[in-house]
Amino acid sequence: xxxxxxxxxxxxxxxxxxxxxxxxxxxxxxxxxxxxxxxxxxxxxxxxxxxxxxxxxxxxxxxxxxxxxxxxxxxxxxxxxxxxxxxxxxxxxxxxxxxxxxxxxxxxxxxxxxxxxxxxxxxxxxxxxxxxxxxx
Numbered sequence: 001x002x003x004x005x006x007x008x009x010x011x012x013x014x015x016x017x018x019x020x021x022x023x024x025x026x027x028x029x030x031x032x033x034x035x036x037x038x039x040x041x042x043x044x045x046x047x048x049x050x051x052x053x054x055x056x057x058x059x060x061x062x063x064x065x066x067x068x069x070x071x072x073x074x075x076x077x078x079x080x081x082x083x084x085x086x087x088x089x090x091x092x093x094x095x096x097x098x099x100x101x102x103x104x105x106x107x108x109x110x111x112x113x114x115x116x117x118x119x120x121x122x123x124x125x126x127x128x129x130x131x132x133x134x135x136x
Contacts (some may be wrong), residue, residue, distance in 0.1 A: 007100060008081040009054055010108065011035045013074045017058075019067040029063035031056040031070070033078065056100045058078065066105070075109035078102050 014032040021027055038047035056078050057067050070076075080102040088094050100106045 005082040007080065009033055009035055009056070009078045009100065011054075011076070013070060013072055013076060014053075014071050016062075017066050017070040019063060027063035027067065029058040029066045029070070031058070031066070031078075033076070049080075052098060054078075054098045054100050056102050058102045058105070062102065062105065063128055069107065069116055074107060077106045079104045 004051040014034055017029045017031050019027060019029045034051050034055055035054065036049055036051050037048045040046075041048050078100060080100040083099045083101070085097045085099070086094050087097065
């Protein structure tokens with residue numbers, strides 16, 4: 001049975017979504033989400049904050065809705081499949097990319113002027129358009 005590394009992220013969008021379309025017309029949205037967590041200090045005395053950056057990709061209706069509603073600073077929850085890749089820049093120090101192919105997401109909090117307006121949480125997880133180009 002196939003196995004996948006599924007992950008749930010909660011964080012603020014680092015920038016507005018970047019949206020493009022495939023040759024087949026499927027919307028693709030790319031997001032960057034930083035997630036902070038505490039890690040034990042090397043000396044074992046307390047914790048230090050660490051930020052991991054995730055590149056998130058949405059497809060189809062989810063991508064279109066994120067392009068319409070998403071903006072820098074918005075708090076979201078993303079659920080999806082985690083993959084990693086290692087690359088070596090000119091500096092010679094290996095880097096790791098953390099990529100998430102989203103299967104669903106939820107807007108948890110609006111930021112800026114929208115946060116002052118009463119509203120409900122908006123789930124975009126049900127935005128399945130049945131597009132055969134979608135990878136999930």
